Amino acid sequence: MDRSTFWKGFFRQQRPLIILGSIVVIVILYFYLTTPVITEAVLASAVRHATPLVLGAMCGLLGERAGIINIGIEGQMLLSAFIGFLVNAWSGNLLLAVFAGVAAGAVLGLLLAFMSVTLKIDQIIGGTVINIIAVGLTGYFYQAGLTTEGKLAPIALGKLAEIPIIGRPLFNNPPITYATIVLVFVVHYVLFYTRWGLRTRAVGEHPKAADTLGVNVYKIRYINVILGGAIAGLAGAFLTLEAVGSFERLMTNGRGFVALAVMIFGRWTPLGSWGAALLFGVTSAIQTQIQFAGVIDIPHQFIGMLPYLLTIIVLAGMVGKSRPPAADGIPYEKE
Amino acid sequence: MASHAPQLLMESLTKKNNQLEKRIPMNENIPLALEARKITKRFPGVVANNRVDFSLKKGEIHGLLGENGAGKSTLMNVIYGLYSADEGELFIDGEMVEINNPHDAIDLQIGMVHQHFMLVPVFSVTENIILGAEVMKGTTLDLNKARQDITRLSEGYGLKVDPRAIIEEIPVGVQQRVEILKALYRDANILVFDEPTAVLTPQEADDLFRIMRQLTEQGVSIVFITHKLREVMDVADRITVMRRGEVVGTTTPQEIDKRGLAEMMVGREVILEVEKDPASPAEPVLQVMNLSVNDERGMEIVHDISFEVRRGEILGIAGVQGNGQTEVVEALTGLRSPASGEFYLNGKEMPYGNPRKLIEAGLSHIPEDRQRHGLVMSYSVADNMVLCTYYESPFAKGLQRNKQAVLENAEKLIADFDVRTPGPMVHAGKLSGGNQQKVIVARELSRPVQLLLANQPTRGLDVGSIEYIHKRIIEERDNGAAVLFISAELDEIMSLADRIAVMYQGKIVSTLQVDQVTKAELGLLMAGSEV
Numbered sequence: 029m030d031r032s033t034f035w036k037g038f039f040r041q042q043r044p045l046i047i048l049g050s051i052v053v054i055v056i057l058y059f060y061l062t063t064p065v066i067t068e069a070v071l072a073s074a075v076r077h078a079t080p081l082v083l084g085a086m087c088g089l090l091g092e093r094a095g096i097i098n099i100g101i102e103g104q105m106l107l108s109a110f111i112g113f114l115v116n117a118w119s120g121n122l123l124l125a126v127f128a129g130v131a132a133g134a135v136l137g138l139l140l141a142f143m144s145v146t147l148k149i150d151q152i153i154g155g156t157v158i159n160i161i162a163v164g165l166t167g168y169f170y171q172a173g174l175t176t177e178g179k180l181a182p183i184a185l186g187k188l189a190e191i192p193i194i195g196r197p198l199f200n201n202p203p204i205t206y207a208t209i210v211l212v213f214v215v216h217y218v219l220f221y222t223r224w225g226l227r228t229r230a231v232g233e234h235p236k237a238a239d240t241l242g243v244n245v246y247k248i249r250y251i252n253v254i255l256g257g258a259i260a261g262l263a264g265a266f267l268t269l270e271a272v273g274s275f276e277r278l279m280t281n282g283r284g285f286v287a288l289a290v291m292i293f294g295r296w297t298p299l300g301s302w303g304a305a306l307l308f309g310v311t312s313a314i315q316t317q318i319q320f321a322g323v324i325d326i327p328h329q330f331i332g333m334l335p336y337l338l339t340i341i342v343l344a345g346m347v348g349k350s351r352p353p354a355a356d357g358i359p360y361e362k363e
Numbered sequence: 364m365a366s367h368a369p370q371l372l373m374e375s376l377t378k379k380n381n382q383l384e385k386r387i388p389m390n391e392n393i394p395l396a397l398e399a400r401k402i403t404k405r406f407p408g409v410v411a412n413n414r415v416d417f418s419l420k421k422g423e424i425h426g427l428l429g430e431n432g433a434g435k436s437t438l439m440n441v442i443y444g445l446y447s448a449d450e451g452e453l454f455i456d457g458e459m460v461e462i463n464n465p466h467d468a469i470d471l472q473i474g475m476v477h478q479h480f481m482l483v484p485v486f487s488v489t490e491n492i493i494l495g496a497e498v499m500k501g502t503t504l505d506l507n508k509a510r511q512d513i514t515r516l517s518e519g520y521g522l523k524v525d526p527r528a529i530i531e532e533i534p535v536g537v538q539q540r541v542e543i544l545k546a547l548y549r550d551a552n553i554l555v556f557d558e559p560t561a562v563l564t565p566q567e568a569d570d571l572f573r574i575m576r577q578l579t580e581q582g583v584s585i586v587f588i589t590h591k592l593r594e595v596m597d598v599a600d601r602i603t604v605m606r607r608g609e610v611v612g613t614t615t616p617q618e619i620d621k622r623g624l625a626e627m628m629v630g631r632e633v634i635l636e637v638e639k640d641p642a643s644p645a646e647p648v649l650q651v652m653n654l655s656v657n658d659e660r661g662m663e664i665v666h667d668i669s670f671e672v673r674r675g676e677i678l679g680i681a682g683v684q685g686n687g688q689t690e691v692v693e694a695l696t697g698l699r700s701p702a703s704g705e706f707y708l709n710g711k712e713m714p715y716g717n718p719r720k721l722i723e724a725g726l727s728h729i730p731e732d733r734q735r736h737g738l739v740m741s742y743s744v745a746d747n748m749v750l751c752t753y754y755e756s757p758f759a760k761g762l763q764r765n766k767q768a769v770l771e772n773a774e775k776l777i778a779d780f781d782v783r784t785p786g787p788m789v790h791a792g793k794l795s796g797g798n799q800q801k802v803i804v805a806r807e808l809s810r811p812v813q814l815l816l817a818n819q820p821t822r823g824l825d826v827g828s829i830e831y832i833h834k835r836i837i838e839e840r841d842n843g844a845a846v847l848f849i850s851a852e853l854d855e856i857m858s859l860a861d862r863i864a865v866m867y868q869g870k871i872v873s874t875l876q877v878d879q880v881t882k883a884e885l886g887l888l889m890a891g892s893e894v
Contacts, residue, residue: 221503221504222502222503222504223497223499223502223504226490226493226494226497226504227494227495229483229486230483230486230490230494233483233484233485233486234481234482234483234484236481237481237482237483237491237494238483238494238495239465240443240445240465240475240477240481241465241469241481241494241495241496241545242464242465242466242469242495243494243495351485354484354485
């Protein structure tokens with residue numbers, strides 16, 4: 029795909045996102061000119077809110093692009109958050125803990141791949157199994173009072189971090205948030221510009237066509253779902269090791285499912301998902317600011333609904349005709 | 364456009380008689396590109412291939428002829444590595460080979476053009492062609508180079524495609540070229556075409572035959588799977604006929620005629636012409652008055668048509684597809700509410716959009732698309748056979764279904780209508796096309812029929828099934844039903860109908876007795892010109 033067709037396709041596919049994006053930019057500029065400090069805080073908070081969502085969305089889209097629906101993202105995140113937390117609490121090593129979380133996610137990915145590719149179980153059931161396993165295991169082994177030894181701290185990237193508006197949100201982040209931004213572009217490149225990506229998309233659209241050309245459908249599905257699991261694991265590690273610093277029961281709080289909405293809103297693309305996750309992140313951040321400021325006399329439960337309400341409106345009203353991969357959720361049977 | 368259409372149609376009509384130029388019989392000493400010896404492939408309950416021998420000479424077009432389910436596709440899937448044979452040997456260029464998966468076949472320069480195209484609809488032509496054999500620049504796909512290669516290839520073989528086009532946006536005939544290019548891109552010199560004309564218009568099919576000829580001139584050897592007699596007679600150098608998993612024999616178009624081939628295929632004498640007595644029409648069963656029908660967007664597509672069908676006659680509706688026939692059928696079967704007008708069944712006015720009322724008044728409907736409108740593919744054959752009557756005695760008692768009665772009904776109909784199925788509880792989707800159609804015919808004709816509405820009832824079926832369905836339709840006529848028969852095939856309309864109504868742009872332009880019109884005249888009427 030050369031540059032001009034790429035952009036043409038990009039503008040056609042992402043039109044609602046582009047319109048939304050422009051509105052967002054104007055709004056941000058307006059607020060920055062009136063209250064710069066709060067605006068930067070909101071944006072920085074938005075990027076971090078978006079991190080687990082876009083990671084979850086990329087987990088989902090890697091699977092679905094290869095034809096496997098993953099509704100177990102929530103469970104993958106939760107168990108990875110817990111494992112990462114435990115490893116850190118025992119070893120005191122943050123990096124080791126992050127890897128443990130990623131590995132835990134990958135193992136759950138392997139489980140999902142085994143259920144849906146090899147056993148050909150209904151994929152919704154498979155994902156539900158993972159969610160239940162995660163809730164059960166973390167609930168059972170959870171010990172109150174345990175905390176992590178430190179958490180991943182923000183690293184300012186020198187002068188870059190001092191750029192107005194975007195400096196703080198983009199260049200003064202903890203490691204997993206940086207890694208996420210890089211991953212968005214890496215996954216985008218892999219999916220749309222490499223051999224692996226072409227084969228993945230073919231397998232998700234028309235597995236038999238890929239099979240007749242000698243592409244190993246099962247292998248591609250396995251690896252994508254496992255990679256997706258690892259990415260969801262990173263999201264879990266983010267929650268305990270970077271955002272909170274401890275583990276709580278059910279701390280994922282529906283993020284795995286919101287990530288699926290983000291993925292659909294982002295039309296099964298990493299960049300689109302990132303945009304959608306940022307939008308969601310901004311509303312979450314604004315919601316927090318409103319609650320802190322106490323400027324509006326509305327019960328906080330209602331303000332807390334804002335991001336979720338937005339998800340519903342966006343999914344129901346603005347996505348328009350977005351089409352999942354044709355073979356999404358359908359087990360492939362070789363004859 | 365209207366002024367050009369008649370000429371085009373006449374051209375395609377005359378082309379049918381003026382067969383593609385045949386080549387002189389081939390020299391016996393030409394080496395074999397491919398040979399299969401004693402291939403046996405068993406599926407649970409059937410032997411799909413029983414000690415099948417098949418050979419393909421270099422540069423020939425070898426027609427592989429047989430009814431649906433005769434084992435043609437199985438044999439080719441064995442050769443392409445999609446199935447593994449239980450017994451038998453394969454030779455390429457005289458050397459014994461093992462083909463365990465498509466990858467092996469591709470390595471041996473075998474390519475396949477599948478009946479249901481193996482193309483990713485949302486991918487571009489280029490992406491589809493390179494999939495599995497990608498050109499890379501580092502880790503990145505080199506789509507520019509791939510496009511150049513494809514352009515060169517497509518020009519070299521006269522297969523015009525736009526490498527950037529998205530598959531779902533190009534016509535079926537062009538999609539097929541992409542399938543062919545996919546094989547050529549992998550250096551195939553043996554090409555298997557599996558029922559390639561099933562999805563093509565007659566013009567596209569003629570194009571394809573020209574392309575096939577051209578490919579053989581460039582050294583490609585072609586296996587051409589089909590169940591259409593005319594096509595093998597037109598293009599094949601040799602013809603191998605299969606029946607029930609076995610090879611019946613190999614012959615050439617010079618040595619045999621269509622009738623002989625049909626006999627080999629079916630295993631008995633086949634009546635290619637429909638035999639029927641003259642009609643003796645009685646009182647009208649269906650009367651349609653000033654019917655107008657709109658399409659989905661609210662545009663009027665059928666304009667104020669009136670006609671009647673009498674007891675004991677077959678009225679054929681002829682017309683190029685998309686001239687309102689589908690909408691008329693949908694209106695008359697209650698699937699679509701007409702914009703205005705009325706229709707009567709046995710003198711009683713029928714309501715709009717109420718299929719059950721119509722069925723209870725004696726309407727039987729064989730729909731155009733058997734898989735979408737005729738059957739519930741995931742239901743058993745038995746359940747499909749009571750789709751119109753499940754709520755009545757004896758199939759229901761109060762709120763409960765009577766499964767015993769459903770099963771007995773199915774067993775009886777399977778025997779009566781010769782449906783080849785492993786059993787009544789098998790999913791309809793598992794049957795072959797011909798047998799699916801027989802399930803529909805069995806269901807529709809097992810009720811008392813006042814009006815039989817058959818829309819393209821033989822589309823995509825093999826000779827044996829076509830003959831059977833024609834016979835049944837004529838039987839219904841002779842038993843006193845009125846038959847409304849829609850077909851895009853002129854030959855079929857002319858041999859089956861007693862009267863013919865020609866539809867053009869949503870109107871009935873003419874109604875004729877079948878013995879008072881020639882095929883050429885009908886063709887002109889269908890194209891909108893006066894005779």
